[in-house]
Amino acid sequence: MTETTTTLTHQTFGEDPQVGVGLMADDARTAARTLAKANRGRKDAALLHIAERIEAQADAIIEANQKDLTRGEQDGTSSALLDRLKLDKTRITGLADALRELAALPDPVGTVVRGQTLANGLRMRQIRVPMGVVGAIYEARPNVTVDIAGIALKSGNAVLLRGGSAALESNKALVGIIRDALSDQKLPVDIVQSVDDYGREGANALMAARGKVDVLIPRGGHGLIQSVVQNAQVPVIETGEGNVHVFVDASAPEKMAVDVVVNAKTHRNSTCNTAETLILHKDAAAGPAVLAALAKAGVALHVDDRAAAMLPEGTEHSAATDEDWGTEYLDAQMAVKVVDSLDEAIEHIERWTTRHTEAIVTNDLANAEAFIASIDAAAVMVNASTRFTDGGQLGLGAEIGISTQKMHARGPMGLEELTTTKWIVQGDGHVRK
Amino acid sequence: MTETTTTLTHQTFGEDPQVGVGLMADDARTAARTLAKANRGRKDAALLHIAERIEAQADAIIEANQKDLTRGEQDGTSSALLDRLKLDKTRITGLADALRELAALPDPVGTVVRGQTLANGLRMRQIRVPMGVVGAIYEARPNVTVDIAGIALKSGNAVLLRGGSAALESNKALVGIIRDALSDQKLPVDIVQSVDDYGREGANALMAARGKVDVLIPRGGHGLIQSVVQNAQVPVIETGEGNVHVFVDASAPEKMAVDVVVNAKTHRNSTCNTAETLILHKDAAAGPAVLAALAKAGVALHVDDRAAAMLPEGTEHSAATDEDWGTEYLDAQMAVKVVDSLDEAIEHIERWTTRHTEAIVTNDLANAEAFIASIDAAAVMVNASTRFTDGGQLGLGAEIGISTQKMHARGPMGLEELTTTKWIVQGDGHVRK
Known part of the structure; x- marks a missing residue:
């Protein structure tokens, strides 16, 4: 034939x-x-x-x-x-x-x-x-x-x-x-x-x-x-690609932060809706637990100085560079940055985003609203794993792909x-x- | 300054x-x-x-x-x-x-x-x-x-x-x-x-x-x-451009055909929703009246042989060529073709359309439905002037232009x-x- x-x-x-x-x-x-x-x-x-x-x-x-x-x-x-x-x-x-x-x-x-x-x-x-x-x-x-x-x-x-x-x-x-x-x-x-x-x-x-x-x-x-x-x-x-961020706000409940970040990174690490960079508020009580859970899940961490100080004693890690902020690892690796404020997190995301999916974990309503209003991406998640940017998960049926452009279709594309x-x-x- | x-x-x-x-x-x-x-x-x-x-x-x-x-x-x-x-x-x-x-x-x-x-x-x-x-x-x-x-x-x-x-x-x-x-x-x-x-x-x-x-x-x-x-x-x-056609079906009422065609051609002849080619069914009783009205309105007619035979005695005209079928005159000129059937009209349109606006004048419901289903254009008019393809006329408000592409926006574009x-x-x- x-x-x-x-x-x-x-x-x-x-x-x-x-x-x-x-x-x-x-x-x-x-x-x-x-x-x-x-x-x-x-x-x-x-x-x-x-x-x-x-x-x-x-x-x-x-x-x-x-x-x-x-x-x-x-x-x-x-x-x-x-x-x-x-x-x-x-x-x-x-x-x-x-x-x-x-x-x-x-x-x-x-x-x-x-x-x-x-x-x-x-x-x-x-x-x-x-x-x-x-x-x-x-x-x-x-x-x-x-x-x-x-x-x-x-x-x-x-x-x-x-x-x-x-x-x-x-x-x-x-x-x-x-x-x-x-x-x-x-x-x-x-x-x-x-x-x-x-x-x-x-x-x-x-x-x-x-x-x-x-x-x-x-x-x-x-x-x-x-x-x-x-x-x-x-x-x-x-x-397109997803250089996806999760921001853990100061008020993020520990269990929620651990669940969402670990799922976003490790549920399947080769997909475009997988998280690649973790941003921790400096006052996030959940920070050390999230890092410990990622390390335990076998995720290699590329961290800035303040994040390094939050790591459990003896955790292997490397220093994050600009290349890390810009990389879609599609692998069991994650960049970690600590910020002083929500605004600093938003600015970091705006600089490095591929406008696919961005997430915040928070219990602060005003911060959730500000994050939603400020982030320019196909999908913005509040207290939910980035892995939900998916036609099937969002109930849209068959998916052709996830559009990262703004014309005609943005996000999961269906029939x-x-x-x-x-x-x-x-x-x-x-x-x- | x-x-x-x-x-x-x-x-x-x-x-x-x-x-x-x-x-x-x-x-x-x-x-x-x-x-x-x-x-x-x-x-x-x-x-x-x-x-x-x-x-x-x-x-x-x-x-x-x-x-x-x-x-x-x-x-x-x-x-x-x-x-x-x-x-x-x-x-x-x-x-x-x-x-x-x-x-x-x-x-x-x-x-x-x-x-x-x-x-x-x-x-x-x-x-x-x-x-x-x-x-x-x-x-x-x-x-x-x-x-x-x-x-x-x-x-x-x-x-x-x-x-x-x-x-x-x-x-x-x-x-x-x-x-x-x-x-x-x-x-x-x-x-x-x-x-x-x-x-x-x-x-x-x-x-x-x-x-x-x-x-x-x-x-x-x-x-x-x-x-x-x-x-x-x-x-x-x-x-985009509008190489806009009006098809006058066999059953088209004479007054309606004259009104719609003359308005589509002469209301303002330099716009993209202005009609450029008239297609007459060979049995359209309205045909001669439509041609006479166009000639009276000062429209120069480029006609095929059968349309020439429908013209009032002594009407100036020229023979239509393929160039006429493909031209957006944006001027007081119109190409005229006579066809044997609705299907022939649809085939002619499919060959020359810029997919902007296409119109049928008819009293035959089945033909209206077939025209709507068969024509691939931003707007399909039934018994209405092609000049209605306009954001203001269709109640869409401010118009940026009329899109002739299929992605994102098709037809009149607004806010x-x-x-x-x-x-x-x-x-x-x-x-x-």
Whole structure:
């Protein structure tokens, strides 16, 4: 299957990536126009059918995935990356289950956002409609292929995927199955297409396809996202890093401070909503207990002088530098700073924040309000772990990523963020005076 | 005043536009943090005070404007552009009145967009907050300086203005007055700054200021907008062209068709919501009457063969070409095409649309619904003039422009579109399990 697809894409769309991806985007637009009119029932049926076919063809997927894994091993890929790349029966069931969960979510398309009858009798309403053609650029994680294809389908969009060379065979197998399933369901197969045959040039063509691709979603590490943000002429939704702070105020109850900080740092240390810097008020009675709990949890501490003095006798630590304040460790490490006041904490955060999630632990109402009002971030937590910045946790359903930009979507993005709106204005021959 | 300001900007921020605009953006960020906490009362008081000072200093503004006009005349600027540039007492009163209207509008900041208490007891709400630092790039229209500064202030944003060299003196005078008024009101003067001293390089620096400027709004002609959209690394809200179509269906009542088409074309022919192409169903009884009315209104018609046959005897016309289908005339000209079916009309629109506004005149409910569902545009009109795609007409208040992109804002943009959101999550020591 895979070799045939490679040949066919080039045969159909030609060798020039820019031209080829443009033609694929045109096909995607046509498919999207049909999909935009499909009701929720049809889209959910398709999602469930894709889930079924993915499970039924698990062996073929695993076989294709094995080729990627073998090549990865030969290329000296790290075991962490190989683990991300790997698909087994359990993970394939997970992919199918994610599609089933998607089918159970409400459909944002057709929602009336606002509306009224104007003084002159014009009836107007603003409704949610699909974006149209979405592009996705990501790295070596075949699960993203199914995730994004499912989210695009549910929100009524066609999608052009660039999944990276490391997962080439896995992604081809998955895209093939999804397209077959769409065909079974009498939906246009070009709802889901891959530009991977064009390699890296496929990604560049997607970034340049202004007017043909409505929005581009990069998913992956810092380098990938920055490259897309800097180079794309297509509008991008930036899902970003989290240099997340927790400020423990003077009045913070000890148990609460320990619980929140330890959870924010250690619940899962490689996620963007994981805390990276702890800021302690100099009078925070909870300070030493929090530091002791972090040390006990195996977190390496990078501390300023005053924080060093709060550490339990003999705790290993290193001196914090500006690099520590600016680093998203994504690891069992944490920078610690002691401040004289709430204002100093806010200024430190303003200097180093990536505007993802910032938290305060306090029992002082005025300080909580000042923190909420002063911090410019996608999410502000009061007495809650930063790990709650998550679409699932906040009850928003399937998550495409967490946006750290201010336009269109901020914070966890769900199905709604893949829609735009359309004004519908109805009159009886109304004209402007 | 003007010469001093020129010297001062360079003295303060240095000769390098990139560095200087970066420093100005930092000052804007600091000012914006203060403004974000100002309540509506303070912002409205400032708007009213700016309005008062602008009227009080009308003579100084007119004097500065005269310098721009004189230079424009010497440079051979067209009389249409000179008219746009010109400020007199009446227009200055208009500027002040627009600020007063802005003060009367509700403040989007602080609006709760959605919220709930989760099963685990976490309280979450998503509120509107200002973007932060907004950039504006526009051309030779000093009224935009006051407009954008007022809209930014009301929505809680600081703004960096690049107003173009043709209006240099006028803009300097206006920015000086606005800053003085902000100072009177004990608000940070750096809420409003001009990068005009850096000339064209100031615009380039704004476009490159990713991370320092949150959103860039280009306002002006096709060339300016495309240049910003193509070159900016800062997120852009594209306010675009309207190649607007009106489809007169077979069932369209004659009077309604004549009223809507003539109004859509001739109410004001230089606006983006003005109709440019008329599509007639071959069986539309209203066709000849519509064409006769357009001809009578002085509209030059570019027609296909079948439309030519519907023209009143002796009506001047030319043959429509592909160029006509793709042209936004912004003038008393209209392209006319006859189609066999609704589907053919929709296909023609899909090929040539700029996704701004599209209209149908019909009495066939199924056709109206099909048109609404099939057309991908910011606004779809049924039996109403395309001129209603307008923030004021749709009751949305002050308008920054009409967005033709799908991200963040689509259609008329008001104050709300200059805000973003922030999640506020409050717990009692909540941690993730």
